[in-house]
Amino acid sequence: MGDKNNAAYVTRFKDIIKNEHFLFGIGDISKATGVSQRKLRYWEERGYIHPENSSDEGQHRKYSHFMFLKIAMIQSFLKEGYTLSAAVQKTNEHHKLGKAVFGFVKERLQNFTFVPGGYEIDLGEVNDTQGKHIYALIRSNKKTELFLK
Amino acid sequence: MGDKNNAAYVTRFKDIIKNEHFLFGIGDISKATGVSQRKLRYWEERGYIHPENSSDEGQHRKYSHFMFLKIAMIQSFLKEGYTLSAAVQKTNEHHKLGKAVFGFVKERLQNFTFVPGGYEIDLGEVNDTQGKHIYALIRSNKKTELFLK
DNA sequence: ACATCTTTGTCAAATTATTTGACAATTAAA
DNA sequence: TTTAATTGTCAAATAATTTGACAAAGATGT
Numbered sequence: 001m002g003d004k005n006n007a008a009y010v011t012r013f014k015d016i017i018k019n020e021h022f023l024f025g026i027g028d029i030s031k032a033t034g035v036s037q038r039k040l041r042y043w044e045e046r047g048y049i050h051p052e053n054s055s056d057e058g059q060h061r062k063y064s065h066f067m068f069l070k071i072a073m074i075q076s077f078l079k080e081g082y083t084l085s086a087a088v089q090k091t092n093e094h095h096k097l098g099k100a101v102f103g104f105v106k107e108r109l110q111n112f113t114f115v116p117g118g119y120e121i122d123l124g125e126v127n128d129t130q131g132k133h134i135y136a137l138i139r140s141n142k143k144t145e146l147f148l149k
Numbered sequence: 150m151g152d153k154n155n156a157a158y159v160t161r162f163k164d165i166i167k168n169e170h171f172l173f174g175i176g177d178i179s180k181a182t183g184v185s186q187r188k189l190r191y192w193e194e195r196g197y198i199h200p201e202n203s204s205d206e207g208q209h210r211k212y213s214h215f216m217f218l219k220i221a222m223i224q225s226f227l228k229e230g231y232t233l234s235a236a237v238q239k240t241n242e243h244h245k246l247g248k249a250v251f252g253f254v255k256e257r258l259q260n261f262t263f264v265p266g267g268y269e270i271d272l273g274e275v276n277d278t279q280g281k282h283i284y285a286l287i288r289s290n291k292k293t294e295l296f297l298k
Numbered sequence: 299a300c301a302t303c304t305t306t307g308t309c310a311a312a313t314t315a316t317t318t319g320a321c322a323a324t325t326a327a328a
Numbered sequence: 329t330t331t332a333a334t335t336g337t338c339a340a341a342t343a344a345t346t347t348g349a350c351a352a353a354g355a356t357g358t
Contacts, residue, residue: 022181032171
């Protein structure tokens with residue numbers, strides 16, 4: 001159980017991560033994924049990826065986090081020997097996984113308590129457990145533990 | 150239980166999110182947080198925030214996701230009426246929460262199953278439950294549910 | 299083996315975004 | 329009211345990206 005201050009902090013934190021909408025320049029994506037800018041423009045030309053730009057937001061390509069994950073995934077399959085179009089197909093099979101995974105934590109973060117070396121995070125109620133919540137105990141240099149309370 | 154293909158996908162996905170290291174330009178941060186570039190440079194001057202640059206990575210300021218969260222949090226406190234130094238202090242109280250929260254999901258993602266409208270994600274074993282795992286059922290337009298299996 | 303197609307690299311000229319330094323304007327504190 | 333802190337604006341310079349073009353490399357098909 002976090003105290004009142006932590007609840008406010010979490011509310012603020014949740015608002016930020018829930019609404020975070022950041023974009024990367026092509027150079028940033030290239031460096032972060034190891035895919036050259038030339039490749040990125042070609043993939044765009046082929047219709048595999050899309051920058052996210054509105055007309056009032058500058059003339060440079062800007063990519064979302066979702067697109068970053070997609071690009072990294074395509075690259076990963078390419079490295080495995082897949083052809084480009086196959087890599088794109090494999091990537092698209094679960095193109096919503098990233099949204100789901102990160103969306104999960106953004107939705108489920110209820111509260112947190114500061115503990116020695118880290119945090120205990122309340123992820124909310126678990127079905128069929130008489131109202132028990134699942135907590136993640138996250139400490140530096142230790143494997144995260146999950147427990148019910 | 151995901152099948153063999155999904156386990157490989159998750160491994161790849163985990164590798165990407167675990168090692169993701171992306172950086173934002175100052176314009177991107179400014180747009181994403183609503184904090185002007187002038188302000189960001191002033192906060193840097195004051196020692197409150199730091200771009201992350203190595204000498205071989207260009208001359209423009211580049212900020213990490215962690216720094217993005219910090220900046221957004223400071224802005225949030227400022228909007229609440231705190232002085233800049235107080236906002237920074239409040240933000241620094243839990244400067245590791247972001248790392249903990251996102252680190253949790255990166256560490257704990259075990260596997261996933263595609264279900265109608267979304268995914269069922271296995272987050273691994275829960276203490277004192279005879280080896281049961283906690284699953285998140287994430288579907289579009291539905292609240293995420295957690296259950297033990 | 300050769301021809302064709304796809305993909306990636308390189309480069310120049312132009313454009314856009316960021317930098318620094320400086321000063322002004324606004325806001326907050328004493 | 330004065331002083332200090334914070335933010336806005338601007339010019340000149342520099343860095344990063346754009347587009348178009350062509351070359352080079354790699355893959356595919358006959």
